[in-house]
Amino acid sequence: MKIIQTENLTKYYGKARGIIDMNLSVEAGDIFGFIGPNGAGKSTTIRTLLGLISPTSGNARIFEQDILKNHIEILSRIGYMPSEAMFYHGMRVEDVLRLSASLHGKNCLAEAHHLCERFKLDTKKKVEELSLGNRKKVSIVCGFMHQPDLYILDEPTSGLDPLMQKAFFELIHERNSQGATIFLSSHILSEIQHHCKNAAIIREGCLIACDSVEKLTNTKARRITLHGISSPPRLENMKNISCTENSVSFLYDGNMKVLIAELNQIPITDMTVTEPELEEIFLHYYTKEADLI
Numbered sequence: 223m224k225i226i227q228t229e230n231l232t233k234y235y236g237k238a239r240g241i242i243d244m245n246l247s248v249e250a251g252d253i254f255g256f257i258g259p260n261g262a263g264k265s266t267t268i269r270t271l272l273g274l275i276s277p278t279s280g281n282a283r284i285f286e287q288d289i290l291k292n293h294i295e296i297l298s299r300i301g302y303m304p305s306e307a308m309f310y311h312g313m314r315v316e317d318v319l320r321l322s323a324s325l326h327g328k329n330c331l332a333e334a335h336h337l338c339e340r341f342k343l344d345t346k347k348k349v350e351e352l353s354l355g356n357r358k359k360v361s362i363v364c365g366f367m368h369q370p371d372l373y374i375l376d377e378p379t380s381g382l383d384p385l386m387q388k389a390f391f392e393l394i395h396e397r398n399s400q401g402a403t404i405f406l407s408s409h410i411l412s413e414i415q416h417h418c419k420n421a422a423i424i425r426e427g428c429l430i431a432c433d434s435v436e437k438l439t440n441t442k443a444r445r446i447t448l449h450g451i452s453s454p455p456r457l458e459n460m461k462n463i464s465c466t467e468n469s470v471s472f473l474y475d476g477n478m479k480v481l482i483a484e485l486n487q488i489p490i491t492d493m494t495v496t497e498p499e500l501e502e503i504f505l506h507y508y509t510k511e512a513d514l515i
């Protein structure tokens with residue numbers, strides 16, 4: 223069963239591009255990653271799906287129902303975490319949770335308090351006194367307390383410390399194993415790589431790839447940065463080379479033993495080997511598409 227399906231979903235803010243012809247499909251039971259750089263259109267897609275803004279053209283279905291016609295029914299089965307955790311000033315965390323539970327129309331305060339304990343959230347504090355990470359925790363509790371069928375999470379881990387990020391992903395996997403579908407937007411590739419089954423890459427409002435995470439991130443290329451030299455070594459399989467007076471950086475897709483043998487011959491003082499940046503993975507997709515044309 224398709225939990226989310228969009229057909230040429232398009233949103234313009236006046237003349238400004240939000241998303242263009244978005245065709246997205248998320249199966250029941252998936253943990254689906256939605257990756258893209260700042261301004262790519264992730265939040266626009268999510269806000270359109272939730273009916274917070276209306277599409278310029280195209281349509282979308284959630285739980286196989288039209289998002290515009292069956293709005294209320296659909297929303298009652300969704301847990302949403304917005305990218306910015308903001309609440310009414312003057313309210314204590316416990317007031318926010320009570321309000322949220324009443325809006326969900328479910329008796330879910332016990333689960334809310336259980337989640338507060340799990341995330342070490344002080345319910346007596348006023349929301350405006352909370353740090354960004356703690357506000358994010360309030361947002362987690364509000365989005366998860368009613369145990370919905372679909373979680374739509376917009377950059378949920380920003381502001382959370384590493385321990386809380388771990389606790390958060392444990393919760394996500396728990397809910398997923400109980401049958402829920404997760405739609406998770408992020409611009410942190412490693413998060414998507416470690417936790418999602420399938421993912422879509424969005425850039426400048428358009429979907430440029432959608433596949434299993436395994437296939438999407440299937441690159442053995444590494445970014446190599448060498449210090450103490452100013453011109454690139456003589457190697458094949460180098461791409462995206464940049465040089466400064468004292469360093470050379472490039473994407474290397476060749477045999478590591480060949481690289482090491484070459485490095486042995488040149489006066490480097492230090493080196494780093496990292497996974498390619500998200501942007502470089504995007505370039506990989508552009509190249510592939512260009513090759514197909």
Ligand SMILES: Nc1ncnc2c1ncn2[C@@H]1O[C@H](COP(=O)(O)OP(=O)(O)OP(=O)(O)O)[C@@H](O)[C@H]1O
Pocket residue numbers: 235238239240258259260261262263264265266267305409
């Ligand atoms: N209310 C708005 N009015 C005009 N343009 C907007 C509005 N909201 C978003 N946009 C534009 O739509 C495009 C997509 O923005 P969106 O917030 O969806 O990106 P995003 O992928 O969520 O980015 P980020 O990772 O920075 O949160 C951007 O060019 C942005 O400037």
